[in-house]
Amino acid sequence: MTSEFVTRVSIQQAVLELTEGDITRQTVDAIVNAANSSLLGGGGVDGAIHRAAGPQLLAATRVLGGCQTGDAKLTPGFNLPARYVIHTVGPVYHPDDETIPQLLASAHRRSLELAAEHQLESVAFPAISTGAYGYPVEAAAPIALKVVYSFLQRESSLKLVRFVLFGGPALAVFQRALHDLTQQHTDIRRL
Ligand code: AR6
Numbered sequence: 001m002t003s004e005f006v007t008r009v010s011i012q013q014a015v016l017e018l019t020e021g022d023i024t025r026q027t028v029d030a031i032v033n034a035a036n037s038s039l040l041g042g043g044g045v046d047g048a049i050h051r052a053a054g055p056q057l058l059a060a061t062r063v064l065g066g067c068q069t070g071d072a073k074l075t076p077g078f079n080l081p082a083r084y085v086i087h088t089v090g091p092v093y094h095p096d097d098e099t100i101p102q103l104l105a106s107a108h109r110r111s112l113e114l115a116a117e118h119q120l121e122s123v124a125f126p127a128i129s130t131g132a133y134g135y136p137v138e139a140a141a142p143i144a145l146k147v148v149y150s151f152l153q154r155e156s157s158l159k160l161v162r163f164v165l166f167g168g169p170a171l172a173v174f175q176r177a178l179h180d181l182t183q184q185h186t187d188i189r190r191l
Contacts, residue, residue, distance in 0.1 A: 125164070126163075
């Protein structure tokens, strides 16, 4: 019997993987920040990234003029092991608003586009919007993974997309969603 929990797959020329951990520790070309539209820092992932990157990060985001929900902007990573930070703004969850899933998808898609525009090969995402912004991780995970799947259908510089989940329960939800995605698409290979 195959496990309902899938952690690592290949999609076209790239690997998509899930891990439990701290996004600030990831040695990848870019980590994605779950920011707010001011880009001036906050709590959660945003606070952790600003602390680990050092004060130069705030100086860099200050001149960007903010960021709309569903869009993304790039800065250097400064003291982080990652070379760049892609700051994206996910939506605040609201169950009755149909645009919310589209905005969450857009935040992921714009982050991947920005990574590809800069010829980056590896990018790590947190579970955007699932903390302070209240998006249930069960609803967010399939959206996030589907966007990555669609993006990796076209040719790009990306060779590795990693989701870094904070805690076992969030990891398990993503693993189950990845299992469901592999059931839907024959070109996803379990590794
Ligand atoms: N590494 C990986 N994941 C983390 C880490 C970490 N170091 N810290 C928290 N998480 P959140 P949002 C998880 O609140 O919901 C900020 O104040 C956390 O468990 O960081 O998009 C911004 O400035 C949760 O599952 O982001 C915005 O105002 C997920 O990361 C607002 O919060 C996202 O939680 C954005 O809210």
